[in-house]
Amino acid sequence: MSSLKRLNLIESHLTSRFPTIPFDESLNDYRKKGTPINKTLLLESYLGHFYPGIMERRRIMHENPLFNHFDEAELSREALRKRIVQQIAAIYPSAGLNYKVVKEDYTKKLELLYGMADYDIALAVRLLVHLVLYTDTVTNLGTAKHLNLVDRAYNLQDYGSFGMTELGHGSNVASVETTAVYDHSTREFILNSPTATSAKWWIGAIGKTANMSVIFAQLFVDNINKGVHAFVVPIRKNDASHETFPGVVLGDCGKKIGLEGIDNGFILFKNYRIPYDCLLDKFSSINPEGKFKSAIKNKEKRFGIMIAGLVGGRVSCTSGCEQDMRNGLTIALRFSAVRKQFSGQEGPELPVLNYPLQRYRLIPHLAKTFATRASVIYSLGTNINTFFKRLEEDPECLEVNEFHAVLSALKVVTSWYGIACLQECREAVGGLGYSSYAQLGRIRNNQDVMATWEGDNSVLIQQAGKFLFKQVQKTFKGQKIQAKTLKFLKTDINEVNLFKPKFENSEQLENEAVLLEIIEYRVNILLHQSLLKLQENTMTSIDMIDAWNKAQVYYIQELSKAYGELILTNDFLRFVNELAAKDQVLGKIFRKYWLLYTIGVIEKSLVTLMENVFNATHVKAIRESIMRLCNELAEDSIQVIDALATPDLVLGSVLGVSDGQIYKKMVETVEKGKRVYEKPEWLPLLLKVKGIKN
Numbered sequence: 101m102s103s104l105k106r107l108n109l110i111e112s113h114l115t116s117r118f119p120t121i122p123f124d125e126s127l128n129d130y131r132k133k134g135t136p137i138n139k140t141l142l143l144e145s146y147l148g149h150f151y152p153g154i155m156e157r158r159r160i161m162h163e164n165p166l167f168n169h170f171d172e173a174e175l176s177r178e179a180l181r182k183r184i185v186q187q188i189a190a191i192y193p194s195a196g197l198n199y200k201v202v203k204e205d206y207t208k209k210l211e212l213l214y215g216m217a218d219y220d221i222a223l224a225v226r227l228l229v230h231l232v233l234y235t236d237t238v239t240n241l242g243t244a245k246h247l248n249l250v251d252r253a254y255n256l257q258d259y260g261s262f263g264m265t266e267l268g269h270g271s272n273v274a275s276v277e278t279t280a281v282y283d284h285s286t287r288e289f290i291l292n293s294p295t296a297t298s299a300k301w302w303i304g305a306i307g308k309t310a311n312m313s314v315i316f317a318q319l320f321v322d323n324i325n326k327g328v329h330a331f332v333v334p335i336r337k338n339d340a341s342h343e344t345f346p347g348v349v350l351g352d353c354g355k356k357i358g359l360e361g362i363d364n365g366f367i368l369f370k371n372y373r374i375p376y377d378c379l380l381d382k383f384s385s386i387n388p389e390g391k392f393k394s395a396i397k398n399k400e401k402r403f404g405i406m407i408a409g410l411v412g413g414r415v416s417c418t419s420g421c422e423q424d425m426r427n428g429l430t431i432a433l434r435f436s437a438v439r440k441q442f443s444g445q446e447g448p449e450l451p452v453l454n455y456p457l458q459r460y461r462l463i464p465h466l467a468k469t470f471a472t473r474a475s476v477i478y479s480l481g482t483n484i485n486t487f488f489k490r491l492e493e494d495p496e497c498l499e500v501n502e503f504h505a506v507l508s509a510l511k512v513v514t515s516w517y518g519i520a521c522l523q524e525c526r527e528a529v530g531g532l533g534y535s536s537y538a539q540l541g542r543i544r545n546n547q548d549v550m551a552t553w554e555g556d557n558s559v560l561i562q563q564a565g566k567f568l569f570k571q572v573q574k575t576f577k578g579q580k581i582q583a584k585t586l587k588f589l590k591t592d593i594n595e596v597n598l599f600k601p602k603f604e605n606s607e608q609l610e611n612e613a614v615l616l617e618i619i620e621y622r623v624n625i626l627l628h629q630s631l632l633k634l635q636e637n638t639m640t641s642i643d644m645i646d647a648w649n650k651a652q653v654y655y656i657q658e659l660s661k662a663y664g665e666l667i668l669t670n671d672f673l674r675f676v677n678e679l680a681a682k683d684q685v686l687g688k689i690f691r692k693y694w695l696l697y698t699i700g701v702i703e704k705s706l707v708t709l710m711e712n713v714f715n716a717t718h719v720k721a722i723r724e725s726i727m728r729l730c731n732e733l734a735e736d737s738i739q740v741i742d743a744l745a746t747p748d749l750v751l752g753s754v755l756g757v758s759d760g761q762i763y764k765k766m767v768e769t770v771e772k773g774k775r776v777y778e779k780p781e782w783l784p785l786l787l788k789v790k791g792i793k794n
């Protein structure tokens with residue numbers, strides 16, 4: 101401990117107006133109830149490929165006083181923004197990123213962002229906008245002449261932003277209003293924002309920081325609209341003046357409900373001329389004669405490729421959800437083991453984690469967190485290099501489409517998991533959770549936006565549905581399903597209807613094969629019901645889009661969620677099996693989490709299953725299993741979360757501290773706050789209201 105910290109501690113001890121708070125053994129007592137586990141092995145397996153990178157970031161943050169949530173609670177918006185830039189400057193060089201390193205192994209970029217997200221999603225996202233959304237788009241859609249920009253981005257000589265969303269259009273990117281008109285006489289594009297709603301809006305880092313932006317605009321060549329294209333555009337002078345270029349209007353979007361450290365802003369163009377080379381022209385170009393050419397004829401497909409830059413963002417989003425949930429649950433579980441309320445007839449008060457209700461509220465979220473982690477490792481982390489390779493070779497191939505579908509489903513399902521989990525954690529911690537010092541408010545508010553950015557959940561998940569339908573349609577033409585994640589699909593409804601669940605009680609239910617069959621059946625039955633619904637809708641709808649929209653509720657959206665949860669179930673099982681091969685004790689515990697996750701997924705889809713194959717006996721068995729597993733796992737969960745928790749200083753929560761001294765930490769932190777014991781500045785007003793003469 102530094103001498104300054106020691107001095108602060110002594111000073112706070114001497115100046116505290118609270119009675120001395122004795123050492124609280126509650127968390128240690130709860131710890132002792134759990135099975136002893138090999139924590140290092142668990143953490144290594146859990147972080148997988150990303151273990152060394154994340155540990156290195158934790159070390160840097162631990163040693164650097166810039167990473168301190170307690171300080172940040174009192175910072176103004178401007179100060180927070182400055183702090184984030186300082187933090188990026190402190191941590192970014194450790195990654196050693198450049199074009200070559202990332203091309204060889206994209207996960208190097210992810211491990212940096214994952215490490216930063218341990219501290220705060222806001223910190224990771226602040227860099228992600230530049231490093232992923234901007235830089236990946238220039239890399240993927242640009243040509244050799246743009247490589248210089250990619251190098252500059254990795255060196256932080258340029259700071260980039262990603263200008264897709266407008267005030268009037270978000271999900272429907274194909275209808276953005278910004279225009280880029282090609283002027284052959286000067287071989288330039290003229291950018292314009294013809295309406296107020298065409299202002300690019302919410303753009304991360306554009307408000308105050310970025311000097312570059314990837315701008316998505318409707319490209320006009322010879323007065324013909326060639327669809328949305330991406331342009332890499334200088335927006336501010338890259339010199340000490342930091343001036344905005346004439347023809348560009350830049351501003352800040354103002355106060356938000358979270359992520360205040362990020363300067364989300366707007367941008368408008370007024371006849372702003374940019375040279376031809378600003379067009380990211382890998383797939384579409386304009387030749388020296390002024391003729392438009394595209395390697396991909398279909399406008400819709402071309403557009404799909406244009407937004408491939410979002411892939412790294414969505415992968416990070418899924419990982420960020422896991423980190424948010426893990427951080428939230430670390431706080432909520434440790435608090436629940438320490439916090440005591442009520443007792444039985446006699447005897448001491450009980451930790452709230454003893455109550456089955458508290459266990460039911462928290463432990464299933466822990467299981468979902470682990471499932472999410474497994475998919476980050478297997479479906480996303482290790483596949484992303486293959487994805488980028490295949491994207492370059494053949495952007496329309498099955499692997500690219502399948503990865504998009506899996507990623508869409510996972511981003512959506514896990515961000516909804518995260519939002520539900522963080523709200524539950526906040527409530528599970530009661531009133532103390534409402535303190536900023538608990539950090540649950542910050543984590544919850546930052547998690548909230550995960551459902552919207554990188555593709556609004558309700559819109560994005562439709563991509564997964566479309567993929568499933570397209571694959572099934574192929575079988576109608578006699579082709580076999582090639583997609584790796586869909587090998588189990590049954591295209592004959594009669595075969596699906598033969599299914600009968602193979603359990604009558606909770607013991608029979610807690611069986612891998614029995615559960616996997618149900619998880620697969622859920623996708624199969626929803627797929628056929630959705631197909632039927634779509635067919636039925638076509639009779640009454642004006643077109644296919646109308647029919648599709650009318651089949652979302654109860655059908656296609658449910659199907660897409662079921663597909664996402666099937667992937668999570670399979671990935672989680674793989675994780676458990678690999679862990680069990682290394683350590684039997686951990687394998688046994690994590691198999692229970694897998695059972696809880698899978699049975700929990702089934703519980704949440706009881707309506708569909710009851711409608712088709714389940715009865716009251718099945719429901720009873722499911723409920724019994726869930727409660728038994730929650731109770732059995734609650735005691736082990738403290739040891740498990742200890743192994744996986746972000747270190748105290750990085751987590752920064754008074755209620756999530758690993759030594760369990762939550763009251764001491766809360767009091768100390770509050771007493772250190774500004775003006776704790778001072779009279780209010782507005783005392784004269786109060787006196788006036790009360791009629792007291794000053």
Ligand SMILES: Cc1cc2nc3c(=O)[nH]c(=O)nc-3n(C[C@H](O)[C@H](O)[C@H](O)COP(=O)(O)OP(=O)(O)OC[C@H]3O[C@@H](n4cnc5c(N)ncnc54)[C@H](O)[C@@H]3O)c2cc1C
Pocket residue numbers: 229262263264265268269270271272301302303304359364549552553554555556557558559
């Ligand atoms: C903090 C923050 C940072 C951001 N950073 C960036 C950035 O750096 N760059 C950038 O380009 N964008 C950024 N965005 C924008 C973000 O990507 C969009 O908000 C998102 O894509 C959703 O678009 P929208 O807000 O226009 O919502 P809309 O698309 O207008 O959706 C509004 C509602 O309508 C529903 N809806 C829309 N279409 C359908 C449909 N077909 N069927 C059913 N329901 C539908 C949606 O589910 C949603 O509930 C950011 C947003 C936020 C909040």
